[in-house]
Amino acid sequence: MTAILLLLWAVSVCALTTVPPYTGRTIFSPPSSYIVPRTLYARTLLIPQDGADQNVLLATWENYSPEPPHVWFPIFRSVDLGQTWTPFSNVTDTQNGWGLRYQPFLYELTETIGTFPAGTVLLAGNSIPTNLSNTQIDVYASPDKGRTWKFVSHVAAGGEAIPDNGLTPVWEPFITTFNHQIVLYYSDQRDPLHGQKLAHQVSSNLLTWGPIVNDVALPTFSDRPGMTTIAQLPNGKYILTYEYGGAPEGGFAVYFRVSSSPLTFDSVAGSVIRAATGELPTSSPNVAWTAHGGANGTIIVSANSHTGVFVNTALAAPGSPWTYVATNATRSYTREVRILPSNNQILLTGGGTLGGSANSVTGTILQLP
Ligand SMILES: *[C@@H]1O[C@H](CO)[C@@H](O)[C@H](O)[C@H]1NC(C)=O
Numbered sequence: 001m002t003a004i005l006l007l008l009w010a011v012s013v014c015a016l017t018t019v020p021p022y023t024g025r026t027i028f029s030p031p032s033s034y035i036v037p038r039t040l041y042a043r044t045l046l047i048p049q050d051g052a053d054q055n056v057l058l059a060t061w062e063n064y065s066p067e068p069p070h071v072w073f074p075i076f077r078s079v080d081l082g083q084t085w086t087p088f089s090n091v092t093d094t095q096n097g098w099g100l101r102y103q104p105f106l107y108e109l110t111e112t113i114g115t116f117p118a119g120t121v122l123l124a125g126n127s128i129p130t131n132l133s134n135t136q137i138d139v140y141a142s143p144d145k146g147r148t149w150k151f152v153s154h155v156a157a158g159g160e161a162i163p164d165n166g167l168t169p170v171w172e173p174f175i176t177t178f179n180h181q182i183v184l185y186y187s188d189q190r191d192p193l194h195g196q197k198l199a200h201q202v203s204s205n206l207l208t209w210g211p212i213v214n215d216v217a218l219p220t221f222s223d224r225p226g227m228t229t230i231a232q233l234p235n236g237k238y239i240l241t242y243e244y245g246g247a248p249e250g251g252f253a254v255y256f257r258v259s260s261s262p263l264t265f266d267s268v269a270g271s272v273i274r275a276a277t278g279e280l281p282t283s284s285p286n287v288a289w290t291a292h293g294g295a296n297g298t299i300i301v302s303a304n305s306h307t308g309v310f311v312n313t314a315l316a317a318p319g320s321p322w323t324y325v326a327t328n329a330t331r332s333y334t335r336e337v338r339i340l341p342s343n344n345q346i347l348l349t350g351g352g353t354l355g356g357s358a359n360s361v362t363g364t365i366l367q368l369p
Pocket residue numbers: 087088089090
């Protein structure tokens with residue numbers, strides 16, 4: 001009995017919830033044999049309880065290792081909120097013979113979906129051959145918190161992996177749960193009416209996927225809304241951020257839409273994000289919401305253009321101000337915002353810059369005021 005109580009006590013005090021802020025902590029430093037950009041597009045997952053430890057972080061990224069063998073998504077694990085990392089597993093293409101190349105995304109099921117219990121860890125990513133002839137968004141699942149992985153389903157198949165209007169690739173998966181179904185969002189160049197649009201498909205079992213539903217599909221063919229990420233707000237609404245190639249502000253300005261359902265973003269208008277002090281975020285945004293920062297909590301948006309982040313404490317209500325907050329993190333293409341368990345610290349994870357020859361995967365903690 002005493003032993004059990006001691007064990008429970010040890011488990012509860014060992015759950016690390018805050019960490020002394022750190023800057024540019026290395027998650028993975030690629031060997032010189034890696035092909036430029038070596039690493040890019042980092043993503044993490046916070047797992048509250050993984051059976052062995054609490055508040056576990058997993059990280060993955062685009063990993064430009066020499067081929068053969070085909071590229072894969074590495075999974076690294078941290079049990080100290082990102083202060084140290086160890087290699088944990090690899091997610092490898094078992095279906096196409098192409099490799100898992102671009103745009104990984106990690107997600108933990110919040111409820112049972114089909115035969116997959118709550119707590120199953122998903123990885124969605126873009127399987128692409130070395131010659132970039134095809135794009136294929138595939139989903140893999142781990143029944144044991146990232147230790148082992150199995151293929152689940154193909155979601156969307158597209159043409160060559162080149163971001164030119166008129167070609168037909170698919171890109172950049174993002175997952176959420178709504179009404180007991182999984183929603184998988186992605187960028188889609190296959191619709192002849194749109195150089196690129198944002199769309200989603202819904203599944204109740206992760207195996208079969210419903211029709212393509214538009215989220216942002218703009219009337220001008222050459223416009224390129226891209227890179228869906230979504231956060232749920234405490235008023236029951238959802239915020240979608242995206243880069244807008246063709247925006248009147250220029251340079252893939254970051255836009256957002258707020259909708260009462262994450263399935264109906266297509267019916268609401270988008271607005272640009274611009275800080276009250278004038279900063280205009282552009283390219284590859286990432287959004288998260290934390291309960292910290294007052295009655296509305298805080299929406300936090302990172303973008304490729306800035307080392308700082310853009311925050312809003314008014315639920316992104318129309319006309320509400322965005323504030324630019326400096327950080328010590330470096331810029332990264334599609335730098336991720338991860339809310340840590342204390343809600344007043346965020347982890348910014350980057351895989352480096354587009355074309356960067358010295359990229360590595362790093363994390364920085366921002367302490368929120
Ligand atoms: C991932 O795969 C690479 C290449 O095969 C291998 O060197 C590495 O040890 C693997 N990592 C893990 C954690 O299994």
